[in-house]
Amino acid sequence: MAEAEIATPLSPRRIVLLTASAAAVAALIFTGGVLPAEYHRDPIGLGRLTGIDRLWAPEEKVVSATGDAAAPASRSYPVAFRTDVIDIPLHSGEDPAGGADVEYKVHLKKGSSYIYSWSVGGIDNPEEFYTEFHGHTVEAGKAMTVAFYRKATGTSDNGVLTAPFDGVHGWLFQNQSIKPVTVHLRLAGFYELVPDGQPGNEAGLHARRID
Structure with missing residues (x-):
């Protein structure tokens, strides 16, 4: 071998x-x-x-488009986006002629939204200015549906509202101080103004549109 x-x-x-x-x-x-x-x-x-x-591709984590809420994260609206400023004069809370409280609302379709910011100056004690943030339906011949979003005293507020139903949505502003004041309200969103004298704008307030 x-x-x-x-x-x-x-x-x-x-x-x-x-x-x-x-x-x-x-x-x-x-x-x-x-x-x-x-x-x-x-x-x-x-x-x-x-x-x-x-x-190469990054790791993906797919989430629902609705997030944690029932409403979708993306939504289209039937009206165009707009921004308005409204000055709301209020008489003294002690004025015998009245005029110390005014309601101002705009029209929203169900699911439509607006962002808001309002403030009032000249009041030393914030407890002397009261607001009700609410909405209601305006269908003739039908019972009124009402929703209250916030009742509080204070001289400013900022936030966003998504309407739970078709109707007018906004504020009752009430001056309880001894001084006349003016509320400066700013809105931006998908709403329509209420004509003078109609529910939501009985005082005939005029908004200044900002383009």
Whole structure:
């Protein structure tokens, strides 16, 4: 029988060269392939040239378009967006002629919204100014549906309203101080103004539209 051949052991120099070559190949694979495909990083441009970088995609977490609420996150409205400023003068709470309280509302379709901000100056004690933020239906011959959103004293408020039903939605402002004051109200959203003398604007207040 022929004697088995004995493999020649690798020299230290050969081992170093093979190890270095393997490390270089591994580094090239990681830099040119793994980084572009997995981390969207392409330091040497190989991912772009080979198209590997197109394999990368961030982790996705799909959520419902309605979020945690019943209403959708996106909504279209039948009326155009608008912004208005309304100045509402109120007499002193002690004026025998009256005029210390005024209602002002705008018309909203169910699901339509507006952002609001109002303030009144010249009152030393905020407890002397009262507001009711509410809405109601205006259908002739039908029982009125009413919703109260906020009843409070104070000289300012900011927020957003989404109408729970078709109707007029806004405020009763009541000055209980001894000074005449003016409420500065700003609205922005998808609403329609109520004509003079109709429910919601019996006082005939005129808004200044801001385009």
